[in-house]
Amino acid sequence: MTAPPEASARTYPFNNPAGLDLDPLYAQLRATEPLSRVRLPYGEEAWLATRYEDVKFILGDPRFGRAAVIGRDEPRTHPRQQDSGLLTMDPPNHTRLRKLVAKAFTNRRVETLRPRVTEIADGLLRDMKDLGDRGDLVEGFATPLPIMVICELLGVPFTDRHNFQVWSEAIISTTSLPLETIMEYMGALHAYMAGLVAQRREQETDDLIGALVRARDEDNDRLTEQEMVELLAGLLAAGHETTVTQIPNFVYVLLTNPGKWRELVADPTLIPNAVEELMRYVPLGTAAAFARYASEDTELGGVLVKAGEPVLGSLGSANRDERFFKDPDTLIFTRETNPHIGFGHGPHHCVGAQLARLELQVALGALTRNLPDLELAVPADEVPWKTGMLVRGLKELPVRW
């Protein structure tokens, strides 16, 4: 049944965005056609890599880059074509910009936030318990926790959240918003951040916005004003949309896989490994995104990728590759090693990965400690899923405790 790769492009993404199941076609392609031609809703045709080794290769090898996307019609699921920011840059330009924010997100730095993040998490759960024996974990816990943390780190007033939360949808929307609205929200988010930057020039602050403003004002060559504003707006939006989505996904998986929630309640020391395993197991993206362009002819998965051709790598598929992970479709908290690529790999490896790990660990720790009898308040197939986004996630997670 498998066609030779060049014959005809498959329509992509394969998946229904509702739910966390990977389409079975990924496993089939890993077995029989590791590099396939795909056509996305927008942009040119692309190769799709599905095996762990190949996906990791295109993400980490300098022969595959993102800067070449400028001027091309990038294969993508969202109408907006990205034309600036870290994800349109390659080293060394990319490194110059990234190192300015990387320092704020090292594990040593984010570890200092653990007591404060724990305090926020426990406080939110106390508020939920005060209101009764059931509630929506998305609204009461998973949404405010990462937003409060990124606000404190950047120096963004939490009280403005209702505005920037609405605007942030623009960076993860595929079809949930019309293009004009996406552009309007992006503009609003940038203007908002430019306002916060201007405040730092009036009065210096110790937060990340203040640090970047100082870095730029000391040496204008480090980054342009536009780069700075976009970088900060990107951190604010990406800094919460992903973790906000992943906390409920994790809880949903734990509550619907028999025994898994109780396993963590009984032994909380498993939580750091459980977070890694859940990062591997839960395919956050609805589709492979941010194609890498080959700068020279390169053989990949037995196929010659020509210079100038784009390749998409499916993180979700790579993380379930049976060539690499034993029992890939089973949640196992005691894997000896777990080199998943849930945070990506290479120069664009998630800059907030260590913060996300901390938040996810603290979230599961606080939930298992405060609400050990947690369970879904509706049948598993009735929880409502978002659609039209780059990420898979729940609109609500009704639970009782």
Added chain:
Amino acid sequence: MVGPQSGPQWRVTVDPSRCIGSGLCAASAPRHFTLQGPYATAVGDLMEPDEEISDAAECCPTEAITVEEL
């Protein structure tokens, strides 16, 4: 090419207990770092000073890269 005796040298090391194999250094400074299985290592012990190396060290999410000026 500058010989080993002719200028300042950097001793570059990657702490394997801290490295998480993000691939950042190997991708952004491929002449100086390589991934050996899941972990990164420096290509050689002593290196000529290069901004690429210090930038990679500054970008490392676990601060696993140490650069010593000799």
